[in-house]
Amino acid sequence: MNILALIPARMGSSRFPGKPMAKILGKPMIGHVYERVARSPLLALTAVATCDREIFDYVESIGGAAVMTKDTYERASDRCAEALLKLEKANNTRYDIVVMVQGDEPMTHPDMIAEAVQPMLDDSTIRVVNLLGKIVNLTEFEDRNCIKVVCDLNSNAMYFSREPIPTPSKTDHIPMGKQVCIIPFRRDYLLEYTRLAPTPLEIAECVDMMRILEHGMKVRMTPTKHNSQAVDTPDDLKRVELLMQDMNV
Numbered sequence: 001m002n003i004l005a006l007i008p009a010r011m012g013s014s015r016f017p018g019k020p021m022a023k024i025l026g027k028p029m030i031g032h033v034y035e036r037v038a039r040s041p042l043l044a045l046t047a048v049a050t051c052d053r054e055i056f057d058y059v060e061s062i063g064g065a066a067v068m069t070k071d072t073y074e075r076a077s078d079r080c081a082e083a084l085l086k087l088e089k090a091n092n093t094r095y096d097i098v099v100m101v102q103g104d105e106p107m108t109h110p111d112m113i114a115e116a117v118q119p120m121l122d123d124s125t126i127r128v129v130n131l132l133g134k135i136v137n138l139t140e141f142e143d144r145n146c147i148k149v150v151c152d153l154n155s156n157a158m159y160f161s162r163e164p165i166p167t168p169s170k171t172d173h174i175p176m177g178k179q180v181c182i183i184p185f186r187r188d189y190l191l192e193y194t195r196l197a198p199t200p201l202e203i204a205e206c207v208d209m210m211r212i213l214e215h216g217m218k219v220r221m222t223p224t225k226h227n228s229q230a231v232d233t234p235d236d237l238k239r240v241e242l243l244m245q246d247m248n249v
Contacts, residue, residue: 128212
């Protein structure tokens with residue numbers, strides 16, 4: 001398999017402007033994400049997809065690959081589709097799987113790439129996978145920046161929400177799960193995604209994967225054994241910096 005990792009990143013976050021270049025342990029967050037993802041031995045190439053020259057120039061300055069995209073995208077998946085086609089043309093190659101890793105996941109472990117891709121290697125009918133993390137406290141469960149997910153008995157997503165799901169009073173014996181934004185697509189399916197019309201619940205929840213579910217297709221969820229904390233706010237940045245001080249990856 002010829003596998004590409006794409007890291008979508010932009011400076012214009014409404015919750016945390018300039019987030020990709022915010023420093024963690026003296027290094028811009030996008031640098032941490034890029035370097036950790038690129039350590040996965042499964043990947044033929046890791047690249048950052050961005051509409052901002054500041055991010056592009058920084059990634060190139062550390063010896064990384066970056067692709068400039070349009071600045072009109074609402075969804076990271078759409079940005080990655082443009083970057084995929086540009087990289088295929090520039091490198092005269094065709095990728096089989098595209099792993100989208102959000103640029104606000106600085107605690108990404110290289111092994112998480114393998115965790116996410118393995119279901120596709122085992123089953124050729126699976127077209128998109130999300131990593132599934134554990135929610136360990138009520139604060140995270142109630143945080144709108146944490147995307148909750150409930151699954152069916154076959155490990156396919158039933159719904160993603162920024163609200164607490166399942167019903168809080170009924171969660172004593174039901175694991176509380178969250179989306180970890182390491183998302184492999186089969187190459188042609190990513191391009192198909194961009195041709196699907198945006199959907200009401202996708203817009204309401206602001207979650208890419210809802211477009212797939214609302215069009216009646218499946219998203220396979222697979223658990224990760226690694227702890228991960230996305231950075232959505234300046235407070236998250238401080239919390240993640242403390243957590244990363246003890247990481248050796």
